[in-house]
Amino acid sequence: MKKRGLDLPGERTAIMPASLWKRAVAFIIDLLVIDLVIAFPFRNILDKIMPIISIKDAYSYLQSHPDISIKMNIVAIIIGLLALLYFAVIEYKTQQTIGKMFMNIYVKSTAKKLAFWQCLARNMLFIMVFPFILLWIIDPLFAVFTREHRRLSEILSKTMVVGEYPI
Amino acid sequence: MQKQSMKWVVIMVVVIILFVFSLIAAGIVSLFFIADETGKTGIGNVALIPVKGVIMAEKGSGFFGESIVSSTDINSFIEDAGKDSSIKAIIFEIDSPGGSAVASEEIANAIKKVNKTTVALIRESGTSGAYWIASATDYIIANRMSITGSIGVISSYLDFSGLLQDYNVTYERLVAGDYKDIGTPLKKMTNAEREIFQSKIGKIHEFFIDEVAKNRNLPKEKVKEISTGLFYIGSEAKELGLVDELGGKEEAVNYLEKKLNTTIEIVEYVKNPSLLDILSGVFDEKSFFVGKGIGSAFFEKSRTASKVEVWA
Numbered sequence: 090m091k092k093r094g095l096d097l098p099g100e101r102t103a104i105m106p107a108s109l110w111k112r113a114v115a116f117i118i119d120l121l122v123i124d125l126v127i128a129f130p131f132r133n134i135l136d137k138i139m140p141i142i143s144i145k146d147a148y149s150y151l152q153s154h155p156d157i158s159i160k161m162n163i164v165a166i167i168i169g170l171l172a173l174l175y176f177a178v179i180e181y182k183t184q185q186t187i188g189k190m191f192m193n194i195y196v197k198s199t200a201k202k203l204a205f206w207q208c209l210a211r212n213m214l215f216i217m218v219f220p221f222i223l224l225w226i227i228d229p230l231f232a233v234f235t236r237e238h239r240r241l242s243e244i245l246s247k248t249m250v251v252g253e254y255p256i
Numbered sequence: 257m258q259k260q261s262m263k264w265v266v267i268m269v270v271v272i273i274l275f276v277f278s279l280i281a282a283g284i285v286s287l288f289f290i291a292d293e294t295g296k297t298g299i300g301n302v303a304l305i306p307v308k309g310v311i312m313a314e315k316g317s318g319f320f321g322e323s324i325v326s327s328t329d330i331n332s333f334i335e336d337a338g339k340d341s342s343i344k345a346i347i348f349e350i351d352s353p354g355g356s357a358v359a360s361e362e363i364a365n366a367i368k369k370v371n372k373t374t375v376a377l378i379r380e381s382g383t384s385g386a387y388w389i390a391s392a393t394d395y396i397i398a399n400r401m402s403i404t405g406s407i408g409v410i411s412s413y414l415d416f417s418g419l420l421q422d423y424n425v426t427y428e429r430l431v432a433g434d435y436k437d438i439g440t441p442l443k444k445m446t447n448a449e450r451e452i453f454q455s456k457i458g459k460i461h462e463f464f465i466d467e468v469a470k471n472r473n474l475p476k477e478k479v480k481e482i483s484t485g486l487f488y489i490g491s492e493a494k495e496l497g498l499v500d501e502l503g504g505k506e507e508a509v510n511y512l513e514k515k516l517n518t519t520i521e522i523v524e525y526v527k528n529p530s531l532l533d534i535l536s537g538v539f540d541e542k543s544f545f546v547g548k549g550i551g552s553a554f555f556e557k558s559r560t561a562s563k564v565e566v567w568a
Contacts (some may be wrong), residue, residue, distance in 0.1 A: 134289060137286075167277075171278055175274055
């Protein structure tokens with residue numbers, strides 16, 4: 090039986106660079122997931138290494154305990170590497186992350202098919218050592234001031250975040 | 257739709273794997289980072305350092321599984337609290353029968369050096385070397401029934417020469433230096449050796465009395481009079497001037513709040529178990545001590561005369 094009805098054209102969409110606010114919300118959702126999945130098991134250790142709450146107390150405590158700051162750095166590096174794996178593996182496998190799925194945006198290679206090295210490279214801001222740590226400042230600036238809202242890591246890794254927008 | 261649900265499956269698998277990785281990584285990190293570290297059990301302005309067990313220079317192992325507290329650990333806590341600007345005072349929670357004279361003096365010296373108000377809180381017992389430590393603090397609080405004092409020195413040991421004789425085992429004496437094997441339990445002590453031993457113990461006793469008199473601001477003659485090695489219960493110790501106040505933790509907090517004019521929040525300093533402690537905890541501690549402890553007690557004493565211990 091042939092279905093009857095009007096054969097109207099579907100909504101036309103175009104793939105365009107994802108908007109900044111969508112990317113920001115997606116990133117916050119991913120950070121929440123990382124906090125819950127990756128950082129949570131380290132919370133007890135961090136509490137024991139440095140049982141200080143206020144920033145002022147923490148600063149004076151770290152000043153008088155340089156060994157503690159080294160340990161804090163090591164824990165930060167481990168959490169950062171696991172976060173890097175979270176983004177790189179999931180983006181490589183699905184082109185998205187949990188945050189990006191909620192915001193309906195995804196990662197695309199500007200060259201050929203998305204490769205794993207590209208996924209690693211675009212998330213190298215999670216390597217918590219110098220000079221990668223500078224990307225926490227440089228990357229958002231690039232995202233704000235470039236036409237396609239691409240972070241420096243994205244330009245270097247030949248990737249971009251896109252979304253489908255109605256036209 | 258199928259594709260979307262597949263994506264979620266992949267994401268969930270990766271997330272679960274990463275969570276397991278994080279747990280393992282956190283476990284490994286905690287073994288290396290928290291082990292052998294000063295563990296603070298919260299945030300506060302008064303450090304509580306427990307001095308519980310027999311006082312020794314190093315942790316090692318007690319012959320019969322008794323609890324050991326090392327002066328190295330206690331001194332590192334004192335140093336840590338001393339450096340911490342948020343710590344205004346230190347309470348030493350003492351429950352110890354004493355121990356090595358050297359270790360006791362090491363702790364007492366560290367207490368005197370630290371630039372904080374110090375309080376000794378004697379629980380069940382704070383005798384001998386433990387009292388030496390308490391005397392170095394600014395203020396001593398003990399329960400009226402706590403056992404304290406016992407200002408004396410002991411270096412007694414078992415003489416096995418008779419037992420060896422019964423089993424027809426002879427001690428073949430090979431020494432260079434007449435007193436090299438002084439204190440060995442495998443031969444009877446000579447009168448000359450006994451005199452030497454006694455004089456050295458006497459000297460250590462003198463040091464102990466001097467320190468208590470100086471620390472407690474008591475006349476040396478008075479301290480000498482009560483330094484028979486006899487223990488005193490808290491109420492007696494208070495009358496003798498060995499203790500400042502009868503009470504417990506509440507009194508210690510009240511004293512510090514009055515003295516520092518601030519609200520007291522206590523943070524306990526504890527030694528976190530080392531990786532070795534955790535692993536050895538798997539085995540039965542008692543059987544370990546019976547095997548190693550008794551053997552070394554007999555053997556090490558017989559092998560090295562210099563191993564004779566002086567306990568305060």
